[in-house]
Amino acid sequence: MRWSIASVLTFALLAHVSLAVAKPSPDQLMDAPVLREPSAYRFNTLELDSADAARHYRIWIGQPASVTVDTPVAYLLDGNAAMAALDIDGLNRLAKSPAPPVLVAVGYATPLRIERTARTFDYTPNVAGAAQQRDPLTNVPSGGADVFLDLLTHTIRPQINQLLRVTPKRQLLWGHSYGGLLVLHTLLTRPELFQAYAAASPSLWWHNGVIDAERVGLERRLQGSRPTLLLMRGELEPASPVAATQPQVAADAAAKHVLASLQNIGRLQTQYTVFPGLGHGPMLQASLRYTLESLSQQQPRP
Numbered sequence: 680m681r682w683s684i685a686s687v688l689t690f691a692l693l694a695h696v697s698l699a700v701a702k703p704s705p706d707q708l709m710d711a712p713v714l715r716e717p718s719a720y721r722f723n724t725l726e727l728d729s730a731d732a733a734r735h736y737r738i739w740i741g742q743p744a745s746v747t748v749d750t751p752v753a754y755l756l757d758g759n760a761a762m763a764a765l766d767i768d769g770l771n772r773l774a775k776s777p778a779p780p781v782l783v784a785v786g787y788a789t790p791l792r793i794e795r796t797a798r799t800f801d802y803t804p805n806v807a808g809a810a811q812q813r814d815p816l817t818n819v820p821s822g823g824a825d826v827f828l829d830l831l832t833h834t835i836r837p838q839i840n841q842l843l844r845v846t847p848k849r850q851l852l853w854g855h856s857y858g859g860l861l862v863l864h865t866l867l868t869r870p871e872l873f874q875a876y877a878a879a880s881p882s883l884w885w886h887n888g889v890i891d892a893e894r895v896g897l898e899r900r901l902q903g904s905r906p907t908l909l910l911m912r913g914e915l916e917p918a919s920p921v922a923a924t925q926p927q928v929a930a931d932a933a934a935k936h937v938l939a940s941l942q943n944i945g946r947l948q949t950q951y952t953v954f955p956g957l958g959h960g961p962m963l964q965a966s967l968r969y970t971l972e973s974l975s976q977q978q979p980r981p
Contacts, residue, residue: 709792711762718767719743719774725838726788729830734797735788738835740842741770743779751780751849751974752839754831754873755967756802756858758786760793764964769971776975781847783839785831795819801827802854802861804868804893806886815886816920824864832872849977851875853970855963857882860890863937867893870904870947875974877909879966880959883933884919894940901946908949909973910938911966913957 714722725738739762743750755761761784773779787794799814800823806812812822840846852873854862859881866876867890883890918930931953938951954965 707792708790709759709763711759711765713741713762713765713767713770714739716767718770719779720770720782723842725835725842727834729826734801736830736835737786737788738839739782739784739786740839741765741782741784742843743774743781745779746781746843746845748845748848749778750843750845750847751778751851751875751977752843752847753780753782753851753853753971753974754836755782755784756852756854756861757793757798757856757963758784759789759791760786760855760963761853761967762786763792764967769968773971773975776972778975778977780851780971780974781839781843782971783835785835798857802857803885804860804864804889806889809886824861825868827861828865828869828872849874851877851970851974853877853879853967854881855879855966856959857885860885863890864893866906866908867897868900870897870901870906873906874904875907875909877911877966877970879911879970880913880916880962881910881934882919883937888933891937891940894937897941898944898946901944905946905948908941908947909970910934910949910951911954911962911969913954913959913962913965915956915958916962917959 713720720741720743723740725740726736728735737758739758787797795817796819799817800820802824803814803821804824805822812820814821850873852862852865859878860883862876862878863881865872912931912934916930918933934951938949941947941949954962957965
């Protein structure tokens with residue numbers, strides 16, 4: 680797949696004007712007008728629990744008018760926030776594009792925009808040798824990325840395919856922040872799961888950059904896969920949540936390091952896109968819009 684980059688400045692400028700720069704409140708309620716107002720997309724909802732019944736998922740499936748095996752499917756992490764970031768005009772534009780994607784927003788059964796405890800566990804990799812798997816920022820349990828990926832690919836995706844009545848050829852995984860960390864973890868450890876990966880503002884600082892070691896052996900794991908990676912960050916994003924007190928740290932150093940380490944892997948196509956004038960919070964909506972617009976312009980490979 681090739682990513683279209685011609686309109687990234689337009690997306691960034693629009694997002695800069697329309698998005699609040701302030702971080703959302705931890706208890707901000709989810710507000711998704713696309714679930715209340717008519718559009719060219721039709722939405723269904725699926726609910727299920729994790730195997731240990733500790734986490735409760737709500738998944739929104741948005742379908743364009745026609746779905747075939749060539750229709751791309753975009754799996755969106757932080758599904759509650761992703762649904763809130765969509766708008767009617769954007770969905771109607773997607774519906775008229777060359778390849779309108781199916782949207783699968785994987786969220787949680789909560790009225791909140793972000794379910795912080797559950798996502799922290801689901802989106803973070805296991806840290807080898809750690810006495811306890813705990814998030815360094817919040818101290819809540821972490822390290823459940825592979826458990827979540829098993830649920831996503833072995834339980835959720837078969838139900839989505841059954842609903843669509845097709846097995847799609849092109850599937851993308853998008854995530855922001857900790858979700859972006861999970862996107863990279865998936866690409867580096869199980870690259871065959873998706874054909875395209877879109878990591879927005881990934882938390883590369885997490886546990887002192889533990890994700891960096893996961894790229895070892897990636898070329899061997901790719902085997903017959905030829906995935907694409909779209910790595911995105913905002914121009915105003917710090918290198919980490921504490922980087923504001925560490926001005927000597929280049930804000931984009933970690934992202935450029937990841938990109939450099941992957942660019943010479945022949946079976947992997949990479950793109951790095953910086954959004955002018957955007958900080959961490961606004962990057963969720965801006966990166967999601969850009970990813971979906973880019974995906975919708977791509978024609979299937981012969």
